[in-house]
Amino acid sequence: QKIMSEDPSFCTDNPPKQYQEIYRILSGSSSSNSDSRGSTEDSSASSELESPIDRGLFLALLERSGLPAGTLRSIWSLAEPADNYLTKRGLFRALALIGLSQAGGGSERQQAPSLAALRALPEAPTPNFGDLASLAKEAARLRRERQPAKMSMSLEELEELDTVTVTLQQEQKGVLVFRHRVYKVTSRRYDSSNLRRYNDFRSLNELLLQRYPYRIVPQLPGKGRPLSGSGGAAFLEERERGLQCYLNLLARHPTVCDDEMLRLFFTCSGEDFEKALRSAFGRPLDEFLTHAQAASVKQLVPPDAVQRHEESRRFAQGLLQRLTACRDCLRCLAEASRSAGAAVAGLAVRLDELGRQPQLQPPVEWAAMSAEADSWAQVQAGLPRVTAAYQAVAARYEDKAALEDSVVASAEYLVMLIDGFVQLAERVKHLKRDHDRSMRNLTDFKKRASSHHMAGRDRWAVEDLENRIAKHESVLQDLEARTHFANFCLGLETQLVQANLPLVRSLLLSLTGSQIVGHAQIAEHWSNCKPLVEGLLQQQQQQQQRSPGIPGPSENRSPKSAKLSP
Known part of the structure; x- marks a missing residue:
C-alpha cells in the first residue's frame, strides 16, 4: 500500500492512452470499458471494476521489451503481482518502469529501475513493444489457451x-x-x-x-x-x-x-x-x-448447459424476428431516398425538355390579350439553370441513399449472424435428440437381452443382442462426446453473438448521422434552387415597375379576386 500511494500521477489518475490500450489488450476488456476505468481516484472502487492481468500475458509482454532478465525481474517485483495476476495499477507502474529502462539503454550494467527515479519524471515514459496489433493477437491466443470456454474477444x-x-x-x-x-x-x-x-x-x-x-x-x-x-x-x-x-x-x-x-x-x-x-x-x-480438446470438453460444459442454450435459442429467435423487421424498414428508407432522387431527376429531365423546345410558343393572339404574353419566353429561357439545380438535388438524394445502404449492410450482417446462431442451436438440439433416442434403444436392447437370458432362449439370439448392444454402446459413446463438444462450441458461439450486439448502437448512430448529413445537403441544394426559380420572371417584374402605364398582375384582377388573394 505504501508503494501504491507513492505512484506518480500517470500511473494512477491520468495514465497515457498507450497504457490504457495495452491494458485493454491484455485484459480483454472493450475499449469503452477501458476508457471508463481509466481514472483510479479510488483504488478500492477501481479494483472491483478492473479486469486482472494474467501472469502469462504480462510475461509475454515483458519479453517483447528486449530488456535484460535481471531488469525484468526487478520490474516484476516492483509491479507487486498478486498470486498469478497483476492489477491495472501494477501494470501501469510496470509499463512506466519498462519505458524508463528502455530510455536508459537497457544494458546489463545499467542500474535497476526504481520508483524514486520514476517519480522524478515530469511525464510518463513511453515503452516500446513493437506492433500492438501482433500483441493483441498473441494475447487473444494465450487467453483462449488458458480459458478455452471463453471467447475473450471484443x-x-x-x-x-x-x-x-x-x-x-x-x-x-x-x-x-x-x-x-x-x-x-x-x-x-x-x-x-x-x-x-x-x-x-x-x-x-x-x-x-x-x-x-x-x-x-x-x-x-x-x-x-x-x-x-x-x-x-x-x-x-x-x-x-x-x-x-x-x-x-x-x-x-x-x-x-x-x-x-x-x-x-x-x-x-x-x-x-x-x-x-x-x-x-x-x-x-x-x-x-x-479439435485438440474435443475429448476433454465435458468438464468445461456447465451442468445446465442444455437449459441455458434453449433459453439463448428462444431469445435469438425473438431477436432475429425483430431485427429482420428493422432491417426491412431501413431498406424502405433507402429505397424512399432513391425514389425521391429519381423523381427529382425525372422532373429535371422534363423541365429541360420544356425549356429546349423553341416550337413550344404561345399563339400571337395572346399578346393582345395580356401584357404578360412574353412571360413564357423568360420562363423558358431560365429553365436550363433550374434544371441543373434540380439535378444537383437529385444527386444529393442518391448520396443519402448510399449512406443508408451502409446502414442496411450493418443490419444485414447482424441478422445473418443471429440467423446462423439459431440454425446452429437447432442442429445441436437435434443432436441431443439423437443421443436420447440412442440411449432409449440401448436400454431396450439390454432389457430384451436380460429377458432372453431368463427365458433360456437360443444362444445365437442372445449373442446377436449382445453384439448389437456393444455396437450401440460405441455409437452412444460417440454421440455423447459429440453432444458435449457441440454444447461447448454453442457456448462460444453465444459469446460471439453477445460481442456483436453493440452493432445495434453503431448502426443507429450511423443512421442518425446519415439523416443529419443527408437532409442538410438536400436542404442546402433546395435553397440554391429558390433564387433561380424566383428569377424566372424577375426581369419582367422589373420592367413593369419601370413602366407605370402597363398594368401589373394585381391591377388586372377583378375586385373579388383581389380581395380573395392572400
Whole structure:
C-alpha cells in the first residue's frame, strides 16, 4: 500500500492512452470499458471494476521489451503481482518502469529501475513493444489457451481480424447459356483481390458446413434468377451485399477465420477455383475429430448447459424476428431516398425538355390579350439553370441513399449472424435428440437381452443382442462426446453473438448521422434552387415597375379576386 500511494500521477489518475490500450489488450476488456476505468481516484472502487492481468500475458509482454532478465525481474517485483495476476495499477507502474529502462539503454550494467527515479519524471515514459496489433493477437491466443470456454474477444478485436469487400463486375463471363457473373473479392488481411463465381461461394459454404457443424456458418444468399429491368438490378445489388456480409462473418469468426479453405478462397488466383478447392480438401473431417480438446470438453460444459442454450435459442429467435423487421424498414428508407432522387431527376429531365423546345410558343393572339404574353419566353429561357439545380438535388438524394445502404449492410450482417446462431442451436438440439433416442434403444436392447437370458432362449439370439448392444454402446459413446463438444462450441458461439450486439448502437448512430448529413445537403441544394426559380420572371417584374402605364398582375384582377388573394 505504501508503494501504491507513492505512484506518480500517470500511473494512477491520468495514465497515457498507450497504457490504457495495452491494458485493454491484455485484459480483454472493450475499449469503452477501458476508457471508463481509466481514472483510479479510488483504488478500492477501481479494483472491483478492473479486469486482472494474467501472469502469462504480462510475461509475454515483458519479453517483447528486449530488456535484460535481471531488469525484468526487478520490474516484476516492483509491479507487486498478486498470486498469478497483476492489477491495472501494477501494470501501469510496470509499463512506466519498462519505458524508463528502455530510455536508459537497457544494458546489463545499467542500474535497476526504481520508483524514486520514476517519480522524478515530469511525464510518463513511453515503452516500446513493437506492433500492438501482433500483441493483441498473441494475447487473444494465450487467453483462449488458458480459458478455452471463453471467447475473450471484443467487437473491436473481431472487426480488426479482416474487412472483406465484394463487388459485382459488370462484364459477364462465358458464352451463350453458360454466361455467368463474377464478383471481385478483396481481403484486407491477405492484401488480395480475386474474381469468384457464385458457385465458388457455394462450394466453400458446403465444405465449411462439413468441417464446422457446431459453429456459426451463415446461410449463403440464394442464387435465384435475376429479373429484368430495375428488379434485376435490385436483386443483384441485394445478393452482392449478402455475399459481402457472408464473407465478413467468416473472416471475423475467431475459429473459422484461420481455416485453410477460407485462406485459399481469398488468395487463390487460378481460373477454376471450385476445382482447386475440391481437389485440395476433398471431404474435410469435421472439427470434432480434429479439435485438440474435443475429448476433454465435458468438464468445461456447465451442468445446465442444455437449459441455458434453449433459453439463448428462444431469445435469438425473438431477436432475429425483430431485427429482420428493422432491417426491412431501413431498406424502405433507402429505397424512399432513391425514389425521391429519381423523381427529382425525372422532373429535371422534363423541365429541360420544356425549356429546349423553341416550337413550344404561345399563339400571337395572346399578346393582345395580356401584357404578360412574353412571360413564357423568360420562363423558358431560365429553365436550363433550374434544371441543373434540380439535378444537383437529385444527386444529393442518391448520396443519402448510399449512406443508408451502409446502414442496411450493418443490419444485414447482424441478422445473418443471429440467423446462423439459431440454425446452429437447432442442429445441436437435434443432436441431443439423437443421443436420447440412442440411449432409449440401448436400454431396450439390454432389457430384451436380460429377458432372453431368463427365458433360456437360443444362444445365437442372445449373442446377436449382445453384439448389437456393444455396437450401440460405441455409437452412444460417440454421440455423447459429440453432444458435449457441440454444447461447448454453442457456448462460444453465444459469446460471439453477445460481442456483436453493440452493432445495434453503431448502426443507429450511423443512421442518425446519415439523416443529419443527408437532409442538410438536400436542404442546402433546395435553397440554391429558390433564387433561380424566383428569377424566372424577375426581369419582367422589373420592367413593369419601370413602366407605370402597363398594368401589373394585381391591377388586372377583378375586385373579388383581389380581395380573395392572400
